[in-house]
Amino acid sequence: MSWLPSLITETPEEGFEIAIKLSRMGVKKTQPDDDARKRMRAIYENDADSLTMVSHVIATNFQTVAAANNYWK
Amino acid sequence: MSWLPSLITETPEEGFEIAIKLSRMGVKKTQPDDDARKRMRAIYENDADSLTMVSHVIATNFQTVAAANNYWK
Amino acid sequence: MSWLPSLITETPEEGFEIAIKLSRMGVKKTQPDDDARKRMRAIYENDADSLTMVSHVIATNFQTVAAANNYWK
Amino acid sequence: MSWLPSLITETPEEGFEIAIKLSRMGVKKTQPDDDARKRMRAIYENDADSLTMVSHVIATNFQTVAAANNYWK
Amino acid sequence: MSWLPSLITETPEEGFEIAIKLSRMGVKKTQPDDDARKRMRAIYENDADSLTMVSHVIATNFQTVAAANNYWK
Amino acid sequence: MSWLPSLITETPEEGFEIAIKLSRMGVKKTQPDDDARKRMRAIYENDADSLTMVSHVIATNFQTVAAANNYWK
Numbered sequence: 001m002s003w004l005p006s007l008i009t010e011t012p013e014e015g016f017e018i019a020i021k022l023s024r025m026g027v028k029k030t031q032p033d034d035d036a037r038k039r040m041r042a043i044y045e046n047d048a049d050s051l052t053m054v055s056h057v058i059a060t061n062f063q064t065v066a067a068a069n070n071y072w073k
Numbered sequence: 074m075s076w077l078p079s080l081i082t083e084t085p086e087e088g089f090e091i092a093i094k095l096s097r098m099g100v101k102k103t104q105p106d107d108d109a110r111k112r113m114r115a116i117y118e119n120d121a122d123s124l125t126m127v128s129h130v131i132a133t134n135f136q137t138v139a140a141a142n143n144y145w146k
Numbered sequence: 147m148s149w150l151p152s153l154i155t156e157t158p159e160e161g162f163e164i165a166i167k168l169s170r171m172g173v174k175k176t177q178p179d180d181d182a183r184k185r186m187r188a189i190y191e192n193d194a195d196s197l198t199m200v201s202h203v204i205a206t207n208f209q210t211v212a213a214a215n216n217y218w219k
Numbered sequence: 220m221s222w223l224p225s226l227i228t229e230t231p232e233e234g235f236e237i238a239i240k241l242s243r244m245g246v247k248k249t250q251p252d253d254d255a256r257k258r259m260r261a262i263y264e265n266d267a268d269s270l271t272m273v274s275h276v277i278a279t280n281f282q283t284v285a286a287a288n289n290y291w292k
Numbered sequence: 293m294s295w296l297p298s299l300i301t302e303t304p305e306e307g308f309e310i311a312i313k314l315s316r317m318g319v320k321k322t323q324p325d326d327d328a329r330k331r332m333r334a335i336y337e338n339d340a341d342s343l344t345m346v347s348h349v350i351a352t353n354f355q356t357v358a359a360a361n362n363y364w365k
Numbered sequence: 366m367s368w369l370p371s372l373i374t375e376t377p378e379e380g381f382e383i384a385i386k387l388s389r390m391g392v393k394k395t396q397p398d399d400d401a402r403k404r405m406r407a408i409y410e411n412d413a414d415s416l417t418m419v420s421h422v423i424a425t426n427f428q429t430v431a432a433a434n435n436y437w438k
Contacts, residue, residue, distance in 0.1 A: 004231045012077045026274030031264045044267035045104045048117035052126045053271045055099030059133040060278040068290035071080050071141035085150045118177045121190035125199045128172030132206040144214035158296045191323045194336035198345045201318030205352040217360035223377045245420030250410045263413035272417045279424040287436035304369045337396045340409035344418045347391030351425040363433035
């Protein structure tokens with residue numbers, strides 16, 4: 001089954017979840033090893049700049065998903 | 074209740090508040106622990122580059138919200 | 147009175163000023179303390195990369211304001 | 220044969236793969252040496268911020284591919 | 293006289309020059325002191341990552357100018 | 366002769382080459398000295414994050430070129 005069947009969602013909140021998924025998949029496709037990613041999680045989740053960088057990736061993907069959904073208007 | 078019922082606002086200023094909310098939610102969804110985020114706040118709020126990075130995330134999210142509201146024209 | 151009544155301006159130059167205001171407000175909303183921001187100013191205004199990062203935030207906000215004004219055509 | 224015959228894909232998932240390809244080609248065109256890139260892989264694939272930066276490039280390229288495909292609507 | 297009378301240019305190359313001007317003005321508006329900027333120039337012009345960051349700001353501003361000119365089509 | 370006569374290309378691949386050219390010109394316009402740029406090349410071409418930053422600039426410029434070409438549809 002596809003991890004990304006569509007960009008279309010009912011609500012902005014669901015759209016934000018897809019943006020998070022896209023951001024995490026960009027990491028997973030680059031580093032497929034679950035253990036490696038778990039090890040790194042302990043680092044970035046306690047680093048302010050790392051968290052801001054993650055939020056920036058989510059914001060970029062949310063732009064894409066929001067445009068896809070015509071901003072849920 | 075949804076934390077993001079809509080991207081539509083009356084004014085640009087309200088739109089900027091949603092952009093801030095989106096930026097903070099990107100961090101909260103990545104690091105759900107309130108205490109951890111509070112600890113980190115004391116660091117980034119006194120670091121010029123960290124604050125610029127936060128402003129960049131807000132600017133990216135404000136692009137999305139402004140487009141959603143057809144720039145409040 | 148609203149600090150952001152509208153994104154619409156007469157000229158590109160005025161639009162650039164709004165982009166600067168949006169960028170600075172992104173910092174102010176994150177760090178409301180004027181003295182803290184003044185302390186940090188002495189650091190980033192003499193750091194090349196910090197100034198480039200600020201210019202990047204202004205560029206992102208200028209994209210938004212320029213689109214809002216249909217590029218002052 | 221072209222490595223980028225088209226931006227058009229059947230599905231969002233295929234579109235995401237093109238975004239990954241564009242991101243990796245941006246590195247390859249800058250550093251054509253396969254061995255050098257392999258050496259560096261061992262570094263960035265175990266660094267949280269490096270992986271977030273890669274995900275940000277993929278997100279930027281995915282914006283392009285998604286727009287090209289009218290968001291697979 | 294305005295430093296930014298218009299975003300409209302005859303050619304893409306002139307548009308790129310406006311993108312450079314916008315990027316530099318973003319720095320100048322943040323650090324108005326010419327000597328300070330000259331001092332910093334000696335640093336960033338010999339730092340690969342600093343130059344890449346500058347190119348990224350120019351690319352962001354070129355997006356704006358290119359859209360303003362309907363891509364000189 | 367202009368280094369950027371047009372943004373229009375026959376294929377996405379040619380468009381990607383223009384995006385690379387725009388990215389490198391952003392560096393060259395900032396640091397015109399060929400030897401200085403050659404010296405720095407030896408540094409960034411062996412640094413994973415530096416290469417990712419370059420790929421991000423190319424991705425941003427490719428967005429512009431792809432939109433200019435209506436995504437070669």
